[in-house]
Amino acid sequence: MKTVIIIPARYASSRYPGKPLVGLRGPDGVTKPLIRRSWEAAMEVRGVAEVHVATDDDRIAAAARSFGASVIMTGTDCENGTVRCADAMARTGIAADLVVNLQGDAPLTPPWFVEALIGAMAADPGAEIATPVIRCDAETLAHFLADRRAGRVGGTTAVFGRDGRALYFSKEVIPYTGGAVPDPIPVFHHVGLYAYRPAALAAYAGWPAGPLEALEGLEQLRFLENGRPVLCVPVEGRGRVFWELNNPVDVERIETALAQMKETP
Structure with a gap:
C-alpha cells in the first residue's frame, strides 16, 4: 500500500495558542519547535x-519549511485534524492507499505505533479507520487522574470490544474502576493517531459534527456517530513514555521523556 x-x-488552539511553535528542549540541550519534533x-x-x-x-508553514518539511496549505475552516487531512488530500490530489494522521502535538509517537496501524489495515481490508x-501504566494513569482533579483536559481514553x-x-x-487500580490496569490511553482509507476520510469531511463529538471535543466520535467502526490497535510502549502536548504543563512532561531518549541534533 502507498501510505x-x-x-x-493549527495556531489557534483554544487550550494552548501557538502550540506548534512551542520549543521543546532535548537531552542535548537543543530546543526545537513542537512541529519539528512531530515531523521528525x-x-x-x-x-x-x-x-x-x-x-x-503562515507562521507554522514558514517554520516547517525552514527545516525541510513539505507543507500543504489548507482552508481556514478546518475544525479538526481529520478535516484538515481530508482538505489537504482534496487540494493536492495525492494518490494513496492509506492516509495517516499524525497529529502535530504528539512528538513522542514511536514509529512502531504507526507501523502497527499500517500492518493492521493491511491485514484487515474491511477496516476503514x-x-x-x-x-x-501507573504513571500515566496518575497523570490522567491528576489532570481531572485539577480541571485540566488531559489525554483521551478508549474502550473497545x-x-x-x-x-x-x-x-x-473510562472504564470507571471505583477508585481501585486493578492489575492489569483496564484503562487504555488513546493515541491521537489515525489511519484512514481515502474514501472514509473523504466521507468524514461531508458529515456534520454530532452531539457526542461536540460534547467531548473528540473528532473520532464522528465516525462512530455515523455508524463507521473504528479499529483499535493495541500497541506497546517498549519502555517509552507517550504523552501529547495538550496543556502548558505537558512541556515539562515531554522534555523529561525526551531526556530519556537518544536523539540527534
Whole structure:
C-alpha cells in the first residue's frame, strides 16, 4: 500500500495558542519547535512514501519549511485534524492507499505505533479507520487522574470490544474502576493517531459534527456517530513514555521523556 503521513497543525488552539511553535528542549540541550519534533517522529516511520505538514497558518508553514518539511496549505475552516487531512488530500490530489494522521502535538509517537496501524489495515481490508491504544501504566494513569482533579483536559481514553472495534472514546477516565487500580490496569490511553482509507476520510469531511463529538471535543466520535467502526490497535510502549502536548504543563512532561531518549541534533 502507498501510505502518506499528514501532520495537521493549527495556531489557534483554544487550550494552548501557538502550540506548534512551542520549543521543546532535548537531552542535548537543543530546543526545537513542537512541529519539528512531530515531523521528525513521522520521518522515522518505515514504509511511508510521503510526509506533509498541513496548516492554514503562515507562521507554522514558514517554520516547517525552514527545516525541510513539505507543507500543504489548507482552508481556514478546518475544525479538526481529520478535516484538515481530508482538505489537504482534496487540494493536492495525492494518490494513496492509506492516509495517516499524525497529529502535530504528539512528538513522542514511536514509529512502531504507526507501523502497527499500517500492518493492521493491511491485514484487515474491511477496516476503514484504525487508531492505536496503549494500556496505561501507573504513571500515566496518575497523570490522567491528576489532570481531572485539577480541571485540566488531559489525554483521551478508549474502550473497545473483543473484535477490537471501538465502543467509545472519552476525555474522562473510562472504564470507571471505583477508585481501585486493578492489575492489569483496564484503562487504555488513546493515541491521537489515525489511519484512514481515502474514501472514509473523504466521507468524514461531508458529515456534520454530532452531539457526542461536540460534547467531548473528540473528532473520532464522528465516525462512530455515523455508524463507521473504528479499529483499535493495541500497541506497546517498549519502555517509552507517550504523552501529547495538550496543556502548558505537558512541556515539562515531554522534555523529561525526551531526556530519556537518544536523539540527534
